[in-house]
Amino acid sequence: MKRIDSKQALNIWESDWTSLRSQSHEARCEHYPDGQASYVVMRIVSYTNVCVADCSYCAFYRRPNDDGAYVLSKEDIFSKIDGLLAVGGSVVAMEGGFNPKLKIEHYEDLFASVRKRYGDKIEIYGSTIVEVIFIAKSSRISLEEALIRLKEAGLRWIPGGGAEILTDAWRAKLSPKKYSVKDYIEGMRVAQKLGLGTTATMVIGFGETVADRIEHLEHIRRLQDETGGFASFLLWTYQPLNTPMGGSLTSNDDYLRSVALSRLYLDNIPVIRASFLTQYDKGPEALTAGAHDFDIPLEDQVTQLAGAKIEENVDRVLEWVKKSGITPQKRLPFSLK
Numbered sequence: 001m002k003r004i005d006s007k008q009a010l011n012i013w014e015s016d017w018t019s020l021r022s023q024s025h026e027a028r029c030e031h032y033p034d035g036q037a038s039y040v041v042m043r044i045v046s047y048t049n050v051c052v053a054d055c056s057y058c059a060f061y062r063r064p065n066d067d068g069a070y071v072l073s074k075e076d077i078f079s080k081i082d083g084l085l086a087v088g089g090s091v092v093a094m095e096g097g098f099n100p101k102l103k104i105e106h107y108e109d110l111f112a113s114v115r116k117r118y119g120d121k122i123e124i125y126g127s128t129i130v131e132v133i134f135i136a137k138s139s140r141i142s143l144e145e146a147l148i149r150l151k152e153a154g155l156r157w158i159p160g161g162g163a164e165i166l167t168d169a170w171r172a173k174l175s176p177k178k179y180s181v182k183d184y185i186e187g188m189r190v191a192q193k194l195g196l197g198t199t200a201t202m203v204i205g206f207g208e209t210v211a212d213r214i215e216h217l218e219h220i221r222r223l224q225d226e227t228g229g230f231a232s233f234l235l236w237t238y239q240p241l242n243t244p245m246g247g248s249l250t251s252n253d254d255y256l257r258s259v260a261l262s263r264l265y266l267d268n269i270p271v272i273r274a275s276f277l278t279q280y281d282k283g284p285e286a287l288t289a290g291a292h293d294f295d296i297p298l299e300d301q302v303t304q305l306a307g308a309k310i311e312e313n314v315d316r317v318l319e320w321v322k323k324s325g326i327t328p329q330k331r332l333p334f335s336l337k
């Protein structure tokens with residue numbers, strides 16, 4: 001398929017849905033067989049809810065001395081991972097807030113302990129790059145040193161969370177303390193050059209324009225041209241319940257159209273994933289609109305507290321997929337190049 005530019009992407013967005021869907025499905029089938037989709041069972045463990053980033057779309061965090069502020073013990077984390085392994089899970093994402101009390105040593109100990117206890121039975125998707133930038137600053141070390149130390153402790157993957165919408169205007173509205181687009185992209189570049197695996201993400205539904213979404217995709221595509229470091233791209237929808245920003249949930253049609261556009265625009269990213277975390281039983285629809293991979297999440301406090309509904313019964317989720325005419329194929333966690 002020939003590469004599209006931002007102007008063509010806007011035109012495609014405005015074309016009729018049948019045509020957009022069939023183009024993106026065709027592009028998706030170049031990466032994975034028609035009628036099949038791959039998946040992993042995973043859990044997002046929020047190891048702390050203490051955060052000083054103050055994102056306007058977040059219903060999860062507590063300020064350091066608030067009631068209900070917590071840092072999970074290693075035993076609590078192990079028990080969550082044991083629960084994940086018991087249902088055939090293979091990926092644990094460990095994400096929290098910008099907790100000023102936790103320094104680099106805390107994370108080294110956490111990742112090393114998980115790696116020591118579970119070896120390769122579980123893959124760790126560790127702190128997002130914005131969290132690592134924060135950890136580095138609060139530990140008074142460089143980002144590079146922080147990433148090297150976390151890698152030596154057993155971390156192999158930096159997930160794409162924290163990107164939201166990669167335009168500086170939207171970052172200023174959503175999370176002014178969560179670093180600029182340049183910081184985000186440069187942070188990912190450093191992680192990729194150090195040999196850490198990374199994934200890319202985008203969150204839609206804040207009120208951004210399609211041009212804003214395309215600008216975001218362009219940042220990702222450009223870095224991918226340079227490094228080839230993103231294993232996948234996942235798009236999900238802003239969940240507005242209980243958040244300071246409020247607003248309403250964007251439609252599943254908007255979600256599907258955005259997945260389709262992402263498949264066409266990100267011609268250099270092999271895997272586009274569907275978000276069952278935010279789209280619930282409509283998740284399978286994205287598997288014929290450009291995506292060919294999905295997670296079955298058991299838990300994600302951040303989106304659940306903002307209104308996301310999670311189906312913890314893995315078989316039920318697989319039934320949704322089969323009913324949509326797709327055969328789910330369990331895969332291993334992505335491996336490093």
Ligand code: SF4
Nearest residue numbers: 051053054055058097
């Ligand atoms: S989204 Fe993450 S970084 Fe932002 S306030 Fe919530 S916990 Fe903090």
